[in-house]
Amino acid sequence: MNANKTLIAIGIAGMMVACAAHAAPPRKHADMDGSRSPAVHHIPLYDDEGDPILPTDNAPQPFSLQNTCGDCHNYKTISGGFHFSPEAAAQARRYDPYRGEPWVLVDEATGTQLPFVNGPEKGLAPADVGLTAWEFTKRFARHMPGGAVYEAAPGAPPDRNARWEISGTLDINCLACHNVDREQNQSEYAIQCARENFRWAATAASWLGTVDNMASRLPDTYDRYVSPNLDNAWTAAPTVAYRKEKFDAKNRVFFDVRRQVPAERCYFCHSASLAGDPAEARWNAQKDVHMAAGMTCTDCHRNKLDHQIVTGREKAPGGDMYSCRGCHYGTGGDSAIVKPRAPHPKHKGFPPLHFEKLSCTACHSGPQPGDETHAVRTSRANRFGIHGRAHWDTDLPYIQAPVFERQSDGSIMPMYAVWPAFWGVKKGDAVKPLPLDRISALVTQAITTSVPQDAPAKDLPAPETDNAAQAPSESADADATAAESAADAAVASENSETLAPPEATGEPLEAEPPVKEPYTPLTDLQIAAALLALASSGEVDGAPVYVCSGNEYALNADGTLTVAADTPAAAPYRWQLGHDVRPASQALGAGGCTDCHAIRSPFYFATVSLQGPAVAGSAPTGIPMHRFLKESPAFATLWGLEFQVRPLFKLVMFAACALMASVLALYAFKSLAYLMKKM
Amino acid sequence: MNSCGPFAVWIRRLLYLAVAASALLLGASGAYALFSDSGLRGYLLMAHTSLGGLFAVTLALFAVCYGERFRLVPDTPVHVGQRICFWLFLVLGATSALSVSLCMLPLAGTHGQHLLVATHRYCGYGIALTGLAHLYFVVSSKKTSCNA
Numbered sequence: 001m002n003a004n005k006t007l008i009a010i011g012i013a014g015m016m017v018a019c020a021a022h023a024a025p026p027r028k029h030a031d032m033d034g035s036r037s038p039a040v041h042h043i044p045l046y047d048d049e050g051d052p053i054l055p056t057d058n059a060p061q062p063f064s065l066q067n068t069c070g071d072c073h074n075y076k077t078i079s080g081g082f083h084f085s086p087e088a089a090a091q092a093r094r095y096d097p098y099r100g101e102p103w104v105l106v107d108e109a110t111g112t113q114l115p116f117v118n119g120p121e122k123g124l125a126p127a128d129v130g131l132t133a134w135e136f137t138k139r140f141a142r143h144m145p146g147g148a149v150y151e152a153a154p155g156a157p158p159d160r161n162a163r164w165e166i167s168g169t170l171d172i173n174c175l176a177c178h179n180v181d182r183e184q185n186q187s188e189y190a191i192q193c194a195r196e197n198f199r200w201a202a203t204a205a206s207w208l209g210t211v212d213n214m215a216s217r218l219p220d221t222y223d224r225y226v227s228p229n230l231d232n233a234w235t236a237a238p239t240v241a242y243r244k245e246k247f248d249a250k251n252r253v254f255f256d257v258r259r260q261v262p263a264e265r266c267y268f269c270h271s272a273s274l275a276g277d278p279a280e281a282r283w284n285a286q287k288d289v290h291m292a293a294g295m296t297c298t299d300c301h302r303n304k305l306d307h308q309i310v311t312g313r314e315k316a317p318g319g320d321m322y323s324c325r326g327c328h329y330g331t332g333g334d335s336a337i338v339k340p341r342a343p344h345p346k347h348k349g350f351p352p353l354h355f356e357k358l359s360c361t362a363c364h365s366g367p368q369p370g371d372e373t374h375a376v377r378t379s380r381a382n383r384f385g386i387h388g389r390a391h392w393d394t395d396l397p398y399i400q401a402p403v404f405e406r407q408s409d410g411s412i413m414p415m416y417a418v419w420p421a422f423w424g425v426k427k428g429d430a431v432k433p434l435p436l437d438r439i440s441a442l443v444t445q446a447i448t449t450s451v452p453q454d455a456p457a458k459d460l461p462a463p464e465t466d467n468a469a470q471a472p473s474e475s476a477d478a479d480a481t482a483a484e485s486a487a488d489a490a491v492a493s494e495n496s497e498t499l500a501p502p503e504a505t506g507e508p509l510e511a512e513p514p515v516k517e518p519y520t521p522l523t524d525l526q527i528a529a530a531l532l533a534l535a536s537s538g539e540v541d542g543a544p545v546y547v548c549s550g551n552e553y554a555l556n557a558d559g560t561l562t563v564a565a566d567t568p569a570a571a572p573y574r575w576q577l578g579h580d581v582r583p584a585s586q587a588l589g590a591g592g593c594t595d596c597h598a599i600r601s602p603f604y605f606a607t608v609s610l611q612g613p614a615v616a617g618s619a620p621t622g623i624p625m626h627r628f629l630k631e632s633p634a635f636a637t638l639w640g641l642e643f644q645v646r647p648l649f650k651l652v653m654f655a656a657c658a659l660m661a662s663v664l665a666l667y668a669f670k671s672l673a674y675l676m677k678k679m
Numbered sequence: 680m681n682s683c684g685p686f687a688v689w690i691r692r693l694l695y696l697a698v699a700a701s702a703l704l705l706g707a708s709g710a711y712a713l714f715s716d717s718g719l720r721g722y723l724l725m726a727h728t729s730l731g732g733l734f735a736v737t738l739a740l741f742a743v744c745y746g747e748r749f750r751l752v753p754d755t756p757v758h759v760g761q762r763i764c765f766w767l768f769l770v771l772g773a774t775s776a777l778s779v780s781l782c783m784l785p786l787a788g789t790h791g792q793h794l795l796v797a798t799h800r801y802c803g804y805g806i807a808l809t810g811l812a813h814l815y816f817v818v819s820s821k822k823t824s825c826n827a
Contacts, residue, residue: 329789349785352792357720410717635722642725646783649732653780659739660773663746664766671751 028072041255042248043068045208048168048199054251055209055242062203062211062240066171074305075172081307084147084172086118088308099575103140104381104397104418105129107436110443110530111522111548111613113397114422114433115573123573129422130435132159137170141198142190142392143269143380145177146170166222167215168199175206177265178257183207186268190386200238208253209242266297268385272579274367275375275398288580300327312578324360350589359413363588366402366414366577369602372622373400373609376416395519397421398611401577404603405628412629415574421548421612423530424569425540431547431569438539446533447526522548522614524561531555549612551619563619599640604629694741699810701734702772706807709800735776742769758820764813771809775802 045053046068047061054060066075082089089100102115102123116124118136126136137144147170170193175184189205195214197204204211213236228237246253273285290299300322303309310318314325321327327342347355367374376399379385386392402414423439424431522530527546532555534544546553550572552564588595588603596603607622626636642649708727712719719727749757749765778798781787787795 346788347792348788349783350789350792351782352789352796353719353724355789356718631721635725639725642728650780650783652732653735653776653783656735656739657773657777657780660735660742660769660776663739663742664769664773667746667750667766674752 026070026072026074038258041257042252043071043255044250044252046071048171052251053242055244055247060209060240060242062168062200062209062238064171064199065174065202069174073174077305078174078307079147079172081147081303082309082311083145083177083307090117099123099573101378101380101416101575102418102573103136105131105139105422105436106381106394106396107440108394108396108519108613110423110436110440110447111546112422112436113418113613114420115397115418124433129433130437132162134159134162134164137198138193138196140380141170141193141201142383142386144170145173145269146202147172163196163215163220166218166220166224167196170198170201173202173205175202175255175257176268177261178259179206179255180258180262180265181207181256184265187386187388190392191388195238197238200240203240206255207243208246209240211238211240212236213238260296260298263291263296267379269379270297271379271384272376272401275377275395286580286582286586289583290581324364345584354589357411359411361576361578361581362404362412362414364582364584365579368582368586369402369404369588369606369625371602372607373403373417373625375399375609375611376401378416381418391516396613398609398613400572400609400611403572403574403608403628404625405574406630414577415628416577417572417574417608419549419572419610419612420570421614422546423534424545424547425542426545426552426554427542429568431545431552431567434534434540434544439534442533442537442539443530446530447522450523450526450529519613521612524616527553527614527616528555528559528561531561532559546614548614548616549610549619549621550623551610551616553616561616563616565620593643593646597639597643599637599644601636601640604631604636604640605633691744694737694744697737698734698741701730701737702806702810705730705734706803706810709803731776731779734772738769738772738776758816761813761816761820764809764816768806768809768813771802771805775799775806778802 045063047053048064048067049061050064050067051061053063069075079085080088100117102117103126105112105114105116114124114129116126116129118126126133131139173189176186176189183206185205185207188207189201192198192201192204192211194216196216197211197214200211200215203209215238217235218237219235222237224237229235300312301309302318302322308317310316310322312323314323328345367376377384377393378399381397381399382394383392397418399416399418401416403417404412405415406412422433423443424433527548531544531546531553534540535555543554547567547570550565550570552567552570554562554564556562584590594601602625604624604626606625608625608628609622610620624633626633629636705727708719708723708730711723712727745765748755749762751762751766755762775798778795782792782795782799
């Protein structure tokens with residue numbers, strides 16, 4: 001009995017310790033006392049159990065930022081920030097009109113580019129695209145600073161494959177943003193996340209220690225408190241070897257962290273560049289006018305400890321001060337609020353209607369509109385900034401910009417647009433995406449084994465429906481062995497860098513890295529073959545469809561493809577384009593009214609490219625911009641015509657005004673003369 | 680006035696009608712913009728702009744043709760109220776046309792543009808009131824002539 005009581009007491013005490021360890025309040029104070037001098041961070045490191053890290057330990061644990069930074073800063077308050085909590089981010093986006101950049105599920109082998117949002121917002125959720133919290137984190141941790149994203153959202157499907165106990169959780173990585181040390185390596189962070197080394201990723205990225213081995217290779221039964229199996233080095237648990245020279249005599253390290261995050265840190269997740277030759281793009285790249293003036297991202301995108309960052313939207317908190325208007329015009333006409341050196345816009349000759357109907361970004365942000373929208377690649381969507389033997393960056397998804405769109409409040413804003421491409425099932429009018437892990441192998445096989453293009457689709461041989469083998473793209477996620485044998489295929493997948501280091505695989509170190517081939521779009525025939533395979537597989541409960549480039553492809557009874565345009569499932573996901581901001585001399589309108597108000601001007605008539613992972617023979621390749629502006633082409637043409645005769649119109653108006661002024665003057669003089677005569 | 684031929688009379692009447700019709704349509708489109716959420720945009724804006732040109736030209740010609748008749752001297756046959764309305768209409772019309780024309784030139788900045796648009800709007804209100812006053816004087820003079 002006594003033994004039982006003792007066990008219960010130990011259990012309760014253990015639970016209390018565990019609770020205390022999770023998001024414990026800070027033990028030291030880090031309140032601002034008014035000093036503008038930054039705090040120097042010579043601090044001890046703590047592991048996830050709150051024990052100090054000693055680099056001389058036999059098997060030191062990775063440091064936990066929750067416990068290390070949380071020693072002074074309130075982790076719980078910080079964890080409600082937009083970057084860490086989907087709910088908080090969604091809360092920030094409640095200010096209409098506002099849509100954030102989506103995550104895009106990409107699988108080049110199956111022609112999939114599926115945008116979705118991780119939060120209670122309008123749009124597909126991770127669960128809708130078949131991603132559990134575990135899978136979401138595995139795929140996208142590469143460009144996340146950690147936080148509550150790993151927690152299963154309500155309604156998310158259960159995940160028996162989750163291995164949080166082995167990988168550890170992905171705590172907020174404060175260093176990802178605040179560490180200004182040039183050794184802070186987010187590429188290493190992404191690679192560690194791909195190896196399921198979540199608990200170790202921050203340590204490896206900080207370059208304070210070297211992390212070896214992969215949690216992804218550990219068996220599901222692995223227990224960190226049980227001695228490792230020394231006979232099997234291949235499945236060894238991740239280890240850390242700290243750089244001892246970084247520790248002082250009191251086992252403290254120096255973190256070169258700053259409250260004001262440098263732009264280079266933001267760029268890891270928030271870069272966007274024009275597609276095409278990257279070298280050429282970099283050579284020709286323009287800087288945001290604010291950056292060129294010496295500002296940095298956090299000058300406008302500020303936050304308090306709660307990390308609810310000012311988004312720049314006027315209606316959102318802080319938007320009255322740190323939005324375009326807030327800085328350049330002041331708040332409510334209060335010139336005292338105008339930021340120093342923020343030039344007051346002249347906008348000479350612009351009727352004020354423009355400032356009511358257009359966002360500032362419409363004229364000042366993004367690439368200059370041309371005859372066709374530009375293909376743009378972004379860090380998060382196209383996996384930028386991760387370096388190694390594998391090519392991480394992908395051609396997909398194809399993102400278009402600028403797309404000028406009229407918002408629900410009537411204002412026009414420039415947007416990014418991505419056309420979803422996915423394999424789905426149609427029931428009634430609704431199309432639901434099929435989980436990639438279920439259909440990937442089947443579709444990939446059908447696509448790769450489809451016959452030459454000149455054969456009719458109905459003559460296709462029925463593809464194999466045995467999908468027991470994992471697709472290379474998916475196997476790369478879960479199984480390092482498969483990834484090693486399918487290194488090339490893994491390039492196209494998420495987390496493809498689950499490659500063993502060369503010395504482990506026995507590959508010669510001097511081996512040439514694989515050459516990245518440009519993406520080859522799917523053809524009609526391949527789409528038909530894959531749809532046929534899906535229909536005959538028994539995997540699909542309903543009619544299989546392929547959604548791509550604004551179209552919905554389905555199979556007719558005779559095996560030919562039928563295409564439906566403008567279906568809701570095929571509608572593009574759009575989000576607002578804010579940067580790069582162009583100066584007045586490069587803004588729309590700097591060349592006069594006809595920058596926009598001209599017959600066939602790009603503003604109204606540019607072609608919004610429908611570029612997607614497939615090139616179907618008869619499908620349209622673009623749609624005109626005026627459809628997004630909700631303007632008729634006749635109106636836009638007429639408006640353009642009117643501006644062709646606008647110089648003459650102005651002349652006539654001024655002539656009429658002059659004539660009226662002359663008549664007024666003449667009769668005023670006449671009346672004056674009459675009065676003088678009377679006097 | 681009486682020495683004018685029938686052609687000139689018809690021209691004057693036509694001008695009067697053109698000014699009245701364009702002012703009426705401009706007022707209607709302006710009022711719609713004022714009371715609707717969408718404001719002045721699209722085809723309505725296009726129509727308003729085009730009619731504005733017509734209004735300015737016809738008003739200038741109207742002033743040339745009718746100036747003598749509405750002189751602000753006591754020995755003219757027109758009622759003094761009508762004469763005041765005429766000159767007020769002309770002043771407001773000219774200011775309205777000038778303010779919106781200046782908007783089209785790269786002269787005024789944002790604040791200036793707002794000032795010009797406000798001027799245009801208030802002149803519009805003035806034109807509407809003057810037009811109503813003119814209508815009142817026309818109707819009352821008709822009644823007087825009928826009673827006589």
